[in-house]
Amino acid sequence: MEYLLHILILIGIYVILSVSLNLITGYTGLLSIAHAAFYGVGAYVAALMALNLHSTFLVNIICAVIVSGLLGALVGIPSLRIRDDYFVIATFAFQVITFSILNNWVSFTGGPMGLPGIPQPTIFGLQVSSHLGFLILIALFCALTLWVTRRIVRSPFGRVLKAIREDEVFAQAAGKNVAAYKIIVFVVGAGMAAMAGVMYAYYISFIDPTSFTVMESIFIISIVIIGGAGSLWGPVVGAVVLVLLPELLRFLGLPSSVAANLRQIIYGGLLVVFMMWRPRGFLGEYAFQSKEARE
Amino acid sequence: MTGSTLGVNGLSKSFDGVRAIADFSCELRDGEILGLIGPNGAGKTTLFNVVTGFIAPEHGQISLKDNEITGLAPYRLANLGIARTFQDLRLIRQLSVLENVLLSFRSQPGERLGNLFFRSERSRQHEALNRQTAIELLEDTGLGDKAGESADDLSYGQQKLLSLVCCLAAEAQVLLLDEPVAGIAPEMIDKILGIIRDLPVKGKSVILIEHNLDAVMQVCDRVIFMDAGAKVSEGTPEEVRNDPKVIEAYID
Amino acid sequence: MLWQLAINGIVAGCAFALIAMGLALIYNVAKFFHFAHGVIFTIGAYLTFLIANWLELPLLASISIAITATALIGCSLELGVFSPLRRKGNSPLVLLLASLGIYIILQNLISAVFGDDIKIIRTGAVNEGIAFLGARVTSIQVCIILTSLVVLAAVLVILKGTRMGRAMRAVSNDPELARVCGIDSDRVVLWAFAIGSMLAGIAGILVALDVDMTPTMGMNALMMGVVAVIIGGNGSIPGVALGALLLGMAQHLGVWRISSQWQDAIAFVILLAFLLFKPEGFMGKKIRKATA
Numbered sequence: 001m002e003y004l005l006h007i008l009i010l011i012g013i014y015v016i017l018s019v020s021l022n023l024i025t026g027y028t029g030l031l032s033i034a035h036a037a038f039y040g041v042g043a044y045v046a047a048l049m050a051l052n053l054h055s056t057f058l059v060n061i062i063c064a065v066i067v068s069g070l071l072g073a074l075v076g077i078p079s080l081r082i083r084d085d086y087f088v089i090a091t092f093a094f095q096v097i098t099f100s101i102l103n104n105w106v107s108f109t110g111g112p113m114g115l116p117g118i119p120q121p122t123i124f125g126l127q128v129s130s131h132l133g134f135l136i137l138i139a140l141f142c143a144l145t146l147w148v149t150r151r152i153v154r155s156p157f158g159r160v161l162k163a164i165r166e167d168e169v170f171a172q173a174a175g176k177n178v179a180a181y182k183i184i185v186f187v188v189g190a191g192m193a194a195m196a197g198v199m200y201a202y203y204i205s206f207i208d209p210t211s212f213t214v215m216e217s218i219f220i221i222s223i224v225i226i227g228g229a230g231s232l233w234g235p236v237v238g239a240v241v242l243v244l245l246p247e248l249l250r251f252l253g254l255p256s257s258v259a260a261n262l263r264q265i266i267y268g269g270l271l272v273v274f275m276m277w278r279p280r281g282f283l284g285e286y287a288f289q290s291k292e293a294r295e
Numbered sequence: 296m297t298g299s300t301l302g303v304n305g306l307s308k309s310f311d312g313v314r315a316i317a318d319f320s321c322e323l324r325d326g327e328i329l330g331l332i333g334p335n336g337a338g339k340t341t342l343f344n345v346v347t348g349f350i351a352p353e354h355g356q357i358s359l360k361d362n363e364i365t366g367l368a369p370y371r372l373a374n375l376g377i378a379r380t381f382q383d384l385r386l387i388r389q390l391s392v393l394e395n396v397l398l399s400f401r402s403q404p405g406e407r408l409g410n411l412f413f414r415s416e417r418s419r420q421h422e423a424l425n426r427q428t429a430i431e432l433l434e435d436t437g438l439g440d441k442a443g444e445s446a447d448d449l450s451y452g453q454q455k456l457l458s459l460v461c462c463l464a465a466e467a468q469v470l471l472l473d474e475p476v477a478g479i480a481p482e483m484i485d486k487i488l489g490i491i492r493d494l495p496v497k498g499k500s501v502i503l504i505e506h507n508l509d510a511v512m513q514v515c516d517r518v519i520f521m522d523a524g525a526k527v528s529e530g531t532p533e534e535v536r537n538d539p540k541v542i543e544a545y546i547d
Numbered sequence: 548m549l550w551q552l553a554i555n556g557i558v559a560g561c562a563f564a565l566i567a568m569g570l571a572l573i574y575n576v577a578k579f580f581h582f583a584h585g586v587i588f589t590i591g592a593y594l595t596f597l598i599a600n601w602l603e604l605p606l607l608a609s610i611s612i613a614i615t616a617t618a619l620i621g622c623s624l625e626l627g628v629f630s631p632l633r634r635k636g637n638s639p640l641v642l643l644l645a646s647l648g649i650y651i652i653l654q655n656l657i658s659a660v661f662g663d664d665i666k667i668i669r670t671g672a673v674n675e676g677i678a679f680l681g682a683r684v685t686s687i688q689v690c691i692i693l694t695s696l697v698v699l700a701a702v703l704v705i706l707k708g709t710r711m712g713r714a715m716r717a718v719s720n721d722p723e724l725a726r727v728c729g730i731d732s733d734r735v736v737l738w739a740f741a742i743g744s745m746l747a748g749i750a751g752i753l754v755a756l757d758v759d760m761t762p763t764m765g766m767n768a769l770m771m772g773v774v775a776v777i778i779g780g781n782g783s784i785p786g787v788a789l790g791a792l793l794l795g796m797a798q799h800l801g802v803w804r805i806s807s808q809w810q811d812a813i814a815f816v817i818l819l820a821f822l823l824f825k826p827e828g829f830m831g832k833k834i835r836k837a838t839a
Binding site: 023030031035036078082084085086088089090094096100102214215222223226257259261262264265268269271272275276279287288289 | 830
């Protein structure tokens, strides 16, 4: 039972991560492999504050969202100037730099040793300590993420995002400040990813840089793609599939290192398979058609 | 250039040493339809791109109703009352016909994130109003029954019509139309020209790039003939057509 | 001391150059960032290990077989994955993502088969290195420098002097025009993959012989290759080689002042600076952003 709750919590975290990345990549067409950086920054800000300032959960999460949002704005800036495949490289750079800071600034972040002993969160007087408690908390944040995203994508704002995804020139000629939209969407996406990071930090009560690597970013983008870029529920489906699938492998009784490899081979394989036969994923709308072709 | 809606003065732009626009000046008067003709590569579309802010000129000024607008970003110019279509027909194919029109309205509160969450009622009302206007525009132009379809499913002529409707939704005073009737069937040409002809009545001014000289003769009050980035001739359609310099340029 | 760092930097730079040249060759012709290039690097090393250590064939034979194999693997990826994707009209992003997926699959296969521990290719003698103007250089390191110079020369000769090379340049500059002129771009791309992958394989083997190997070594190689390509200029092979050399030097000389743990971060900060201010690199072709 505990195990089941643990899986559901993980799914919840990845739902938040993938829905937020979907806003950036699926709806606005900005492919980014920097999302684990936002996730990690959120986790570290909350953890550092909880451990050093003993501040409350609410304060920590707000700060985590703000700091991650600022990083998001930074990552968004290159998208104003450089083409989409070069932009992916830029996001790759941000991801590596962020990981490097988390891993090497030992005096501040604990370096490879990470930050242990993160206290349990107390919200409105209630201490969250059980798996069930965390699951409820995560579910609330998932709901918040989905609600915010749904509001955005079904609005005129969301319409502009889809326009930018297909043809920035048309959007500009229609009076839309494309640069502002891109930065905003990165700030919102990064902020939501930070929430997932905060949840992760409190739940596991220990964080280290190895949870926030390039491979993690690639995993999150795989969820978005396989679930379906540009659809609201696609990432949810993707998160469920990609978190559950490797768990099913446990029942095959493989040694754990091979199981870890097999898990990655599966989602790498799914990525290739979907690119070849259904780039828009299970439920998606956007198949990464090139904007450049129209210039 | 007082009294003119759009003024262009001494515009120049080169690419890799080739002069695309060479000291070009013109003015668009209030309520007129100005035709811009010339051979391929004359710089007509480049001129549009400079006037709408997509390319920065090296020299020269552009003014809109006596306000200087040189160097402003494209989205700003679009919000100041300039709308355009593109030679290679740009539309958002992943959106429906109606959504393309809705996209083209300016100053939508629902496009600001803050309004989405804190003044959502106002955004909703504005969107509903725009929707009504958009549907009316589509019905007036004969695209009403296609409103829900994907823009991709329209015929080429219908797509050109749609891009014109988008300009109308923008409520712009200045419309820059790049080959609005090129490559489409005669019935659609007539329909689109009919809409263009009515624009001055609605208080709009138009610059029209076209290779279809018949269309130009029918619809334009004045015509400018452009070649190699420079203005070669200017006047009524009749005057320009009979100008020996123009005839020579076409024979070349 | 500084001189030793400089030598280390040159050696590193030459290894990066091999990877970067292959990556640039493939990008220029196939028009997408082939991330799996990094794992081809790893495969070169591990195949050599497999053949030399497990099958116990002589080293030179192992290397030759491994290099050929990497070229073949690169070609099969092109034929099996990228060519069909291109034919369906997919964008460079789709190919990049597919290449990413392949990277993950292959790296994990290596990890599953060989384990994650550090491996060394049996070479026999332990080499202390030749003394050269006060610094030590091992024979493998000399080999790396010489190989990269030979490869750079060979690639330039191929590009300027052979029909296939000229076809590659044509496809790289203007694919439509090349097609109109009758150039079979599929074959050209295939050759680019063959040569490029072979270069990655060679780099992997040399690095493995110089230091050691782990299944994740390709990620670092890929990262440095990407940085070198951007700062050197994607369209220019000598530019890319120069970029790689400068990167290697910057990283190793930088150790004099900044702790080596920051090398990766610094490389990527440099990359970002170039992407933002000089995206065509030192010697590359201009990359414009959207205009009407």
